[in-house]
Amino acid sequence: MHNTTPPTTNNPFDIFVIGARKGFFIATNNLLPNVLMAYVIAEILNITGAMKLIGVAFGPVMGFFGLPGEAVTVLMTTWLSCSAGVGIAVSLFAKGLLTTTHITILMPALFLMASQIQYMGRLLGVADVPKKYWPFLMLVSIINSCIGMLVMRFFV
Amino acid sequence: MGVENQSSDEWKVGVGAYIALIFAVLFFSGLFMKVDGMAWLGALDFTTLAGKFGTMQDAKSTFVGSGGTSAKGGFLFALSLIPTVMLALGVLEIFSHYGAIRAAHKLLTPLLRPLLDIPGRTGLALITDLQSTDAGAALTKELYDEKQITKKELVIMAAWQYSGAGLINNYFAIGSALFASLTVPIIMPLVLMVVLKFVGAMFTRLVLNTLYKKDFVNA
Numbered sequence: 001m002h003n004t005t006p007p008t009t010n011n012p013f014d015i016f017v018i019g020a021r022k023g024f025f026i027a028t029n030n031l032l033p034n035v036l037m038a039y040v041i042a043e044i045l046n047i048t049g050a051m052k053l054i055g056v057a058f059g060p061v062m063g064f065f066g067l068p069g070e071a072v073t074v075l076m077t078t079w080l081s082c083s084a085g086v087g088i089a090v091s092l093f094a095k096g097l098l099t100t101t102h103i104t105i106l107m108p109a110l111f112l113m114a115s116q117i118q119y120m121g122r123l124l125g126v127a128d129v130p131k132k133y134w135p136f137l138m139l140v141s142i143i144n145s146c147i148g149m150l151v152m153r154f155f156v
Numbered sequence: 157m158g159v160e161n162q163s164s165d166e167w168k169v170g171v172g173a174y175i176a177l178i179f180a181v182l183f184f185s186g187l188f189m190k191v192d193g194m195a196w197l198g199a200l201d202f203t204t205l206a207g208k209f210g211t212m213q214d215a216k217s218t219f220v221g222s223g224g225t226s227a228k229g230g231f232l233f234a235l236s237l238i239p240t241v242m243l244a245l246g247v248l249e250i251f252s253h254y255g256a257i258r259a260a261h262k263l264l265t266p267l268l269r270p271l272l273d274i275p276g277r278t279g280l281a282l283i284t285d286l287q288s289t290d291a292g293a294a295l296t297k298e299l300y301d302e303k304q305i306t307k308k309e310l311v312i313m314a315a316w317q318y319s320g321a322g323l324i325n326n327y328f329a330i331g332s333a334l335f336a337s338l339t340v341p342i343i344m345p346l347v348l349m350v351v352l353k354f355v356g357a358m359f360t361r362l363v364l365n366t367l368y369k370k371d372f373v374n375a
Contacts, residue, residue, distance in 0.1 A: 019249025023242035026329045032234040039230025086330050103337040107345040112320045119321045126293035129314040140356040141319035
């Protein structure tokens, strides 16, 4: 997704502009469509009442991390796609279902368990990691996320 | 692209690189935000420089408005995120250019053997993963193909890379959408995540040395 070749210019203004341009492309090509999709999904979950059910069902588990049950949708989505996960978090925040405290607790988990299905191919597959260890590595990421959320509870 | 060639020339770390790293950390730390009597320090603070949208006359909300829902609500909200992402990646590009990443690499390398029991030369692949998952994966494969690392070391490296892959770029490019909602300095979750990458990889090292011990008897 990112162009990692070093810029050929030494002018700091040009370098900033190169980065800002990357930012614009990511924001418009990646973030915007994902946020839009996340808002639509959140709306569907709301209208059908599914969000309420999820909130009740996962309330106890997520409560352990200081989060409302609905926050589980953020984690499930980021596991599939980081941008979509952030999008869901943003839309739940806009709806008032998540507060700034909740967002702060979720922040490390949003990335530590991000896009795992995608990265299975792009990272584990490419690096030739024996498939036998893939489920274990996935578990490590989820454990990392849980520790991350617990640690953040003490900082918010 | 050989790892060796790259580490010799392009990866030299001077004083400037460390200064760039310190500046990068301070810039995203929020320490310079609203310092009493020294408002000018805000010029070195991410949140201050991100600024804010104006509002319509006599109105409270920005152009995003209030009460927007679904596709239309999401679209306008996403539009309001674009400047933060542009600023974040713009300054990140500058800090990287002046060697902040190289300095981090230099600081990371001596930790690898004691913490993860992997050779210091794997540091480049790990630090590259922070910026690009794909480049990090390619460098890791190269190390393994050239027999510079064993299978066990490969799995430990993969554990470090897989959890929070592409961390720095993802955090600033995608996560910046949530920066305004954080109650802690922007840099704090990032530091925690890097620490947890080590925790996860150390846990992996432990499990490979116990539960999966048989797999590596001949390695």
